[in-house]
Amino acid sequence: MQRHLISAADLTRDDAILILDTAEEMARVADRPIKKLPTLRGRTVVNLFFEDSTRTRISFEAAEKRLSADVINFTAKGSSVSKGESLKDTAQTLEAMGVDAVVIRHSASGAPYRLATSGWIDAHVVNAGDGTHQHPTQALLDAFTMRRRLVGRDAGLGKDLDGRRITLVGDILHSRVARSNVDLLHTLGAEVTLVAPPTLLPVGVETWPCEVSYDLDSTLTKSDAVMLLRVQRERMNAAFFPTEREYSRRYGLDGDRMARMPGHAIVMHPGPMVRGMEITAEVADSDRCTVVEQVTNGVSIRMAVLYLLLGGNEPAVTHARTTEEK
């Protein structure tokens, strides 16, 4: 493992499988009456959120607390940042208080990379989503969910997603989730197809390690998992598509479309969902939809990431795992 987690593209196959396997161990902790490990006792983690994201922040906070870390939450609203303080000064101020890791969410693509590489601070940096660039822990929790559902909880240990066909539908252009997922799923051997109207695909997407389609219906029958991405209503005003209804008709997942998916195939969504836009209530509430599981898995994944970055080589839970040196 590297010192920081900035991009899903930085993870090797072995790194990724180590994180997924470690997350399975972390998940077992959640089944215990006392859901806590002493692993990061005495370590301080700051959640540095320059962009509102209650879900991701709470997920990281839960992970940090279950590992017994001391947690500081910093949100930009009402802080010195809103008075014009720079990212550099904010980070240095926090580090001066003695933090070991910074979990950062920022609206500017590349902000976590800058934080990790500019010599501003020494702490470990975990990217909790930057602009339209990357959201690596989201991709990891998605891969974790897919592996459990498509390979098996125990059968999946040590395995990747070789040959699984994953379809991502929606606003690829503005999506850090899509970028992270394409990178990680490719590393794990899955076959990825992106489906979107051409306006919501970036120029340059043709070089990505995936297929691209404008047609949802033709890909549904060939998908082991369909992941829907949130489409913000304001995109309509920037002429990315004509109307919500038209988007929904062409790219929304409803019951009829879900019925055409293979029997074992799952429906995923990183949340928050816009019901009636990219997903109907019928699909969102069905057994095949893993939205709630993804949230649960997010905590395990974030525990695994923080443990592996901060915890060193001690076994996380019980038995020593045998993995090659990274």
Place this chain on the structure above:
Amino acid sequence: MSKTLIRGAKVLGGEPRDVLIDGGTVAEVGVGLSAEGAEVVEADGKVLLPGLVDLHTHLREPGREDSETVLTGTRAAASGGYTNVFAMANTFPVADTAGVVEQVWRLGKESGYCDVQPIGAVTVGLEGSKLAELGAMHESAAGVTVFSDDGKCVHDAVIMRRALEYVKAFNGVVAQHAQEPRLTEGAQMNEGVVSAELGLGGWPAVAEESVIARDVLLAEHVGSRVHICHLSTAGSVEIVRWAKSRGIDVTAEVTPHHLLLTDELVRSYNPVYKVNPPLRTERDVMALREALADGTIDIVATDHAPHPHEDKDCEWAAAAMGMVGLETALSVVQETMVDTGLLDWAGVADRMSFKPAQIGQATGHGRPVSAGEPANLTLVDTAYRGQVDPAGFASRSRNTPYEGRELPGRVTHTWLRGKATLVDGKLT
């Protein structure tokens, strides 16, 4: 008046000659000239060029003296071998009145390092809606002939047409910053493979090319001349080449950084590479070099854009656009054009002195190195190679993309009307 003898200089890269400066004028060019009564500079095979002329400099004064002043900017210019710079109008207040252009012009006079020719804004406040008093700026002591809203595009086709027509009355020229504003809302870098991966807003080539296409056609229609600032794409080259072949009166410039750097560097998210127009692809870089060599692109202009440290020591989206360039321009041109065999030193003199002076109608600059001409001269040690060290810059700002990069060539001497402004690499 004092005399200086430059001994054994390769004038425009030719055979070694002695050049005698008497007062503000080149008195004689020959072999074995007498050094009597003259201070001698041993050129020892260095290349002597006419003083460089930059048609595109941001001196920031008035308004942003924290990043550059006319004095520090002209010192940087002299360090880089320039004797004349054209100061862009996007100051605070904007150089859109006779009063502001005269202020900049006067500060240039007082600096003594380099002649400063102010550029006037095309529209009031660079807002693109109402023509500034172009005639008043032309008739002012500053004698403005080049007009530009640089930093912003004159995007309204009617305003552009009127500006092109209006300046014909006093043989002015409009220098267009070609950037279709709607296509570049939120733009952060070249739109392409790298922007798709990095998740940074794209600045598509077509946003530049479509405006250039429109403007050369407008220039043809109204019979005006138009100058295109900082051309950055292969497609723009094609359009200008086509326009010239059609007899349209268009000239174009390229910056040193667009001749050398590509958008791959943005992968570092280091804002020293953030510039407008953005760094493009390898293919664009090669097309720009070729176009500068064959004359499709007429000149090199620096787009020297100083910014204070804090405006670059931050996340990419929050950073200012622009790079300093006056002190590295000639080295980058040597690296990309001369050492590659695309251009000889006579060609460099043409692209960096003769032609820019012509386009900007600079008097006394961009003249041949021969007897009777003003002694605006630059001596270059072309055998030198060394790493760029921003700590040694005369500019007040340090936002160079070349820090630590090894580049060839070093300006050792600059003379402005016979007065040395740079001696052995040190400002006088």
